[in-house]
Amino acid sequence: MSQHHSAVGMTDPSSSAAPSDDPSVEILHGLRDAGVGLVALSANNEISFVNNAFLAAFDLPETECAAVLGKSFQDVCPTCPLPSSTLRRTGDETGTADAASDRTAKIIWSSNSAGGWIGVVTAPPSQAARPALLFEPDELTGLGTRKHLKACFERMSEDADRRDQRIVALFVDLDHFKQVNDTLGHAVGDGLLCKVAERLKKTVRRDDLVARVGGDEFAILVSDRALPAAEDVAGRIIKMISRPFLIDGHQITIGASVGLAARLPNENDPDKMLQRADIALYESKRGGRNQFNWFKDEMFAELEKRREIEIDLRKAVLLDQFKIVFQPQMSFEQQKVSGFEALIRWDHPVRGEVAPLDFLSVAEETGLIVEIGTWVLAEACKTAVTWPEDIAVAVNVSSIQFEDDGFLTAVGSALEKSGLSPHRLELEITETTLLKNDSVVLERMNDLRALGVRISLDDFGIGYSSLNYLRKYPFDKVKIDQSFVREPFADENAHHIVEAVAQLGTAFGMNVLAEGVETVEQLARIRQNGCAAIQGYLIGRPIKPAEIGSFLEVPLPELASLQSPPKEGSTS
Known part of the structure; x- marks a missing residue:
């Protein structure tokens, strides 16, 4: 790192100042x-x-x-x-x-x-007269290391205290870098890290410090910066890293998430400031990536809460605290229940029933989702084998679980141990899985279909969902997200999208199901748009396994008037 004041000459022979006689x-x-x-x-x-x-x-x-x-x-x-x-x-x-x-x-x-x-x-030296810090560069990128960053922070802190200046740490993590290593190899990944290092150095001032502190993690120390100026740096970093890279003939597009934290008055431990920046970085990643966030005190509480959930999750896996409920799906053609979706629930001994939204993201971050997902798969198959032969079971699969090397074996084991016919098992994946390498996803999907199981695309229409998915991947079913069905979000444009997806999916031989149907009016509209099946509270809420037998004996409500599709142009 260069000194806080670069030693640039104050005059030169061409200066307009009067020449000296000396x-x-x-x-x-x-x-x-x-x-x-x-x-x-x-x-x-x-x-x-x-x-x-x-x-x-x-x-x-x-x-x-x-x-x-x-x-x-x-x-x-x-x-x-x-x-x-x-x-x-x-x-x-x-x-x-x-x-x-x-x-x-x-x-x-x-x-x-x-x-x-x-x-x-x-002597005694101040900033200008102190000996230069021993620079030990990162072997790959040539940037400073965490050790060098800590030494520089001490020196910058001394100057900041004398000059009443601010020091801000930016913690940068590359989005989807693991995917590059996994699909293109570590040599390409190393080349990408070097290119990222070059862009980072061009983004900051000469006297700001850029260090590589982890595999694809970088830290930047900037001094004499107002908060808006530090935000400008973070914004430029995100913009620069988001531009495509060309590495060994491969065009690679990644992103960057950034966390910012300011040095506290008289703070002399860089690890504490970097920890706050890292917590802010976590918030950026959790919020959707490719963004920056400042550290806030309440983030500590949120992080502690998630750590407690992680500890309790590990106990829950060992103590068998999970259960599965099943939500029915109805086929228009059969006018009866065609399947159930398996939904996990967690019975916490203190918190009571914990909603999936409160723990599944933690399970994914920690990798516990693989073990939990394997358990759900086995339990769902074991329950479904007791149902009538024409009723299927749908199981949600995390992208992390889908990528796991043991996933194919887990599916085969669940079918074999339960005795469930493979065609009655439907695996639901989301677009997050499809954002991975095309060839890897296709190979895994084809391997699963070779076992005889069916695959559906869940929550279609949110995120970056593309109609191209329906052409590229061999899905058996497409589930349209409930936001296209429920008011006030389901406007006229949403109806057109549902109709287009239904027509295209049907043309490719896929079953199209709409989620979130709660009223007869919604059901009529969905059916008119060409969907083949529905799921939602109109048909039934999630129920316990022991209740499924009696549920199947009761006729579905409010459907007697919908034996045939409404005429074109009718209103609902």
Whole structure:
């Protein structure tokens, strides 16, 4: 890391300032970039040369660089010792002048032939005179390491306290980097990290520090920044990283999530600030990635809550605290229940029933979703084998579970142990799974279909869902998200989308089901739009396994008037 004040010369031979009669000043121009503080004074103590390292040593603003030439040294630097106060020209030509405080730099003065003085800053060192930090670069990217970042933070903190400046840490994590390594190999992944490092260095100032602190994690320290300015840096990083990379002939598009945290007053531990930035980064990733967030105190509470859920989840897996309920699905053609969707529930001994939204995301982040999903799969098959032969069971599959090397084996084992016919098992995946490598997803889907199971695309219409999915992947069913069915979100455009998906899905031989149907009016509209099946509270709420037998014996409600589709143009 460069020093807080870059040692840029204050003058050069082409400067508009009046030339000095002192030939030693011309020599000093060759040392304008030196890390040591230098100043030259005329016989009447006016400044004829000075460099940034000198100004930094005495905490003088860098903005004075171009304005100090020709000015009185005592006016520019009132705390600096004058040579005339300590040296006498009779006898000695050199000597040392100390400032009033032991903590301030010292100056060694030497007289010159023009009757003036040349001053050199010496110990005890301040920012300009301190020895350079030992730089141990990251072997791959050439950036600083976490160790170097911590050393630089200590030095930056000293200056920030003296200058009343702000230090902000930015924690950067690459979105979908693991996918690059998994699909294109680690050599391409390493090349991508090097390109990212180059872009990060171009995004920040020269004196800001960029370090690689993990596999695809980077930390940046910026100083003398107002909060909006730090946000500008974060925004530029996200924009720069989102642009496509070309690595070994591969065009790669990733994203970046960023967390920001400001140094607290007199905070000397960079790990604490980086921890806050990391927590803010987690919030950015949880909020959808490719964004930045500032650390807030309440994030600690949220993180602690999720950690408690993780601990309890691990206990729940061991203590068998989960259960499954089943929500019915109805086929228009059969006018009866055609299947049930298996839905997990968690009976917590203290919290009671915990909603899936409150724990499934934690299960995915920790990898517990694989073990939990395997259990759900086995239990669903074991329950479904007791139903009539024409009723299927649908099981949700996380993208992490779908990618797991043991998933195919888990499906085969669940079928074999339960005795369920493979065609009665339907695996529901979301578009998140489809965002992975096409060839890998297709191969896994074909392997599953070779077992005889069916595959459906769940929650179609949200996120980045594309009609192209219906052409590219071999789905047996498409489930249209409930937001296209329920008011007030289901507007006229939503109806057209449902109709288009129904027509296209049917053309490809897929069954199209609409979720979230709660009223007869919604059912009529969905049927008119061409959907083949529905799921929702109109048909039935999720029920316990023991209740399914009696549920199947009761006719479905409110459907007697819908034996045939409504005529074209009728209103619902």
